[in-house]
Amino acid sequence: MESVQSIAERSCGSIPSCFVRPECERPGLAHDAFFQESFPVIDISGLGEGSERERAEIVRGIGAACKDWGFFHVTNHGVPLQLMDGMRRAAEIFFERPMCEKLQFSTPPGEMAAEGYANRMLTRDDQVLDWRDYLNHHALPIWRRNSSNWPHEQSYRQMIEDYSAQVLALSRQLLAAISESLGLGSKFIEDAIGEPFQNIVMNYYPPCPQPDLTLGLQSHSDFGAITLLMEDHVGGLQVRKNGRWFAVKPVPGAFIANLGDQVEVLSNGRYKSVEHRVVVNSTKKRMAIAAFYDPSKNTRISPAPELIDEQNPRLYGEVLFRDNVSDFYSKGPEGKRNLDSIAIIRQ
Numbered sequence: 615m616e617s618v619q620s621i622a623e624r625s626c627g628s629i630p631s632c633f634v635r636p637e638c639e640r641p642g643l644a645h646d647a648f649f650q651e652s653f654p655v656i657d658i659s660g661l662g663e664g665s666e667r668e669r670a671e672i673v674r675g676i677g678a679a680c681k682d683w684g685f686f687h688v689t690n691h692g693v694p695l696q697l698m699d700g701m702r703r704a705a706e707i708f709f710e711r712p713m714c715e716k717l718q719f720s721t722p723p724g725e726m727a728a729e730g731y732a733n734r735m736l737t738r739d740d741q742v743l744d745w746r747d748y749l750n751h752h753a754l755p756i757w758r759r760n761s762s763n764w765p766h767e768q769s770y771r772q773m774i775e776d777y778s779a780q781v782l783a784l785s786r787q788l789l790a791a792i793s794e795s796l797g798l799g800s801k802f803i804e805d806a807i808g809e810p811f812q813n814i815v816m817n818y819y820p821p822c823p824q825p826d827l828t829l830g831l832q833s834h835s836d837f838g839a840i841t842l843l844m845e846d847h848v849g850g851l852q853v854r855k856n857g858r859w860f861a862v863k864p865v866p867g868a869f870i871a872n873l874g875d876q877v878e879v880l881s882n883g884r885y886k887s888v889e890h891r892v893v894v895n896s897t898k899k900r901m902a903i904a905a906f907y908d909p910s911k912n913t914r915i916s917p918a919p920e921l922i923d924e925q926n927p928r929l930y931g932e933v934l935f936r937d938n939v940s941d942f943y944s945k946g947p948e949g950k951r952n953l954d955s956i957a958i959i960r961q
């Protein structure tokens with residue numbers, strides 16, 4: 615494997631053709647052409663210990679954000695800022711290591727979403743490549759951890775474990791609020807997903823000499839339930855709404871929460887998983903750490919019966935999560951094609 619980081623270091627002025635996207639997929643909107651109106655920012659400090667009224671207000675805000683965007687910033691989330699800084703620093707130290715050291719953590723070729731250092735996302739060979747390297751950790755359930763593919767320092771491992779637990783708690787808190795905002799019991803989504811499978815992925819986007827021709831991460835929706843993303847100050851994440859792309863301005867100290875495909879199915883389409891991508895730039899590297907909250911591969915997901923009635927016909931068939939995942943990695947996300955395949959077509 616050759617990392618994008620080393621390709622970036624030796625490329626003088628132009629990128630290899632395997633990174634060049636077809637014209638219709640090129641960014642067209644710079645990494646920092648931030649959307650001036652604000653995206654939803656939700657202060658959740660009142661979710662745990664606030665009064666009934668405060669809590670209801672936050673749940674309403676989260677519901678509105680899920681309906682309008684499928685994504686929102688979360689502030690006052692309770693995850694220690696020191697831990698977030700530690701994670702950021704650890705990612706920086708990892709990606710600054712000499713290449714021969716990083717390559718010791720390489721994932722086996724052709725295996726999808728394996729633990730370790732890689733840059734290809736899909737298993738197919740004819741893909742346009744993303745301008746990104748990443749380090750993936752299978753954080754939960756604990757039996758999935760193969761920490762020989764994690765950097766070996768004890769302090770590093772301890773930090774990933776702490777972060778995993780903190781982000782798990784925050785994900786559950788948000789899923790409870792999202793369930794309530796749909797008029798369902800607070801445990802509805804958590805129970806439907808079952809034991810969470812959590813991956814923590816450190817994304818590294820090197821500066822790119824021709825950022826207009828490529829993407830750091832191709833357009834996709836996340837296939838799990840919810841993702842919590844912690845990004846640096848550079849910017850580059852873009853989300854799609856009604857066919858138009860919007861550049862997200864980083865909010866220091868916040869998490870970005872975005873809904874995945876399984877919440878779209880469970881909510882019978884009331885909430886949509888958000889389509890998003892990453893745009894790179896020519897001068898600054900960018901780092902973002904994503905924590906995914908997924909079901910196990912054997913989990914079957916279907917719309918909540920409470921959300922189906924005459925006015926709201928059932929929109930999706932049952933999904934076996936394994937099929938969703940293997941479709942994503944073998945065929946490619948192509949926006950939200952994954953969900954199209956289980957959508958019930960009505961005449």
Ligand code: OGA
Pocket residue numbers: 815817831836843845850851890891892902903904
């Ligand atoms: C992802 C993702 C965004 C980013 O890893 O699924 O959308 O900014 N990441 O790295």
Ligand code: NI
Pocket residue numbers: 834835836841890
């Ligand atoms: Ni994503």
